[in-house]
Amino acid sequence: MFQTTRRATLFSLALMAALPALPAMAKDAAPKWIPTWYASPEPSGVDVKIADKTLRQIVRISAGGSSVRLRLSNAYGAAPLKLEDIRVAKRLTGSRIDPASDNAVTFNGRATVTIAPGAYVLSDPLPLKVAADSDLAISLYVPEAPLATVHDIQRGVFYVADGRTSRAAELPEAKTDIGIGNAFPWLAEVEVSGSPAKAALITFGDSITDGYGITPDQGRTWPELLSRRLHEANIPLSVVNAGLSGNRLLHHGAWARFGEGGLSRFDRDVLAQPNASAVIVLIGINDLGHAQGPGSEGYVSADDLIDGLSQTAARAHERGLKIYAATMTPFRDTVFENYFSEDKEKSRQAINAWIRQQTVFDGVIDFEKAVEDPARPGHLRTEYDVGDHLHPNDAGVAAMAAVIPLGLFK
Incomplete structure (x- = not known):
């Protein structure tokens, strides 16, 4: 009886010792896929x-x-x-x-x-x-x-x-x-495995993130410039661009090509990304600009946008991602008809003030201060303006990338 019990005990101990090795072997064998380039899908509208x-x-x-x-x-x-x-x-x-x-x-x-x-x-x-x-x-x-x-x-x-x-x-x-x-x-x-990068940083926003007006085929969008800064600092993150031109946070695009609203596509473009660890959110200016005033279709208040931005933070944190809020850049005197108004500017300022003092995000990136003309509050600096007084040019997005504190990602 003693020998039988002893053999059973030794067998159980051996089995228990062996079991933890099995999932570890499987985990080590599975490649870790990191997004290295991204383009958010949108309907063509044609x-x-x-x-x-x-x-x-x-x-x-x-x-x-x-x-x-x-x-x-x-x-x-x-x-x-x-x-x-x-x-x-x-x-x-x-x-x-x-x-x-x-x-x-x-x-x-x-x-x-x-x-x-x-x-x-x-x-x-x-x-x-x-x-x-x-x-x-x-x-x-x-x-x-x-x-x-x-x-x-x-x-x-x-x-x-x-x-x-x-x-x-x-x-x-x-x-x-x-x-x-x-x-x-x-x-x-495009995804890679066997990469020095350990995780992906998603940049989520509208045309300013997507690259409207930026010289193409040169790697000059602010997410691409941020990627190079991270590499130079030996911070092992891949940066992928989930921007959509014309995109709004709380409503679908005013035109089909502007895509689904930010809160609608956040799960697909951010939370579903493999091995994502953080997201930078710069969105909301089109919510203000594309609405014509209180009572109009698609109108949102500063409080509405603050609530929407807070939702991105809650949903990112639920999945274990760090999330950083960026202030909205100036747009006074933009050439787009009915896009700017004094009421919209007040909303933008109120949202930026909230972003700077809130505690729901893990950090703040002050893009407004990076590109605003100190002599003309509410305006893009002339040397940073693509020409429509809304979109930063190559030099403007370079200034934006330069003010992002790399310490946020260490």
């Missing part, structure tokens, strides 16, 4: 189709890694979307790629993917060593498809050619408009 075309989108990634995968979106499509011959390569110049780095992207081992209406797909991992702050070329062939799901602002550059030419070292036709203006379709995210 009835346009393309057929028998190759598209090549250039993206500047934030973090490097040893493997890559793509996330494609049919978020606003009403029918299945079929894409073929999808490839990733390192970009040299223009539409030219490094052929030695060119690789086919597969989905469950297949070179063709069909994305259900409203859905996303993740590609299979692709072993490809990529460097931080470098350009990738994502190419794909479109047999025929409506351009229902797009992203409106070009931070990089987009090329299109007739026929099936995804493998071409350089696309012969450098047309960049396929009937949706400056927009590009379907590519939502």
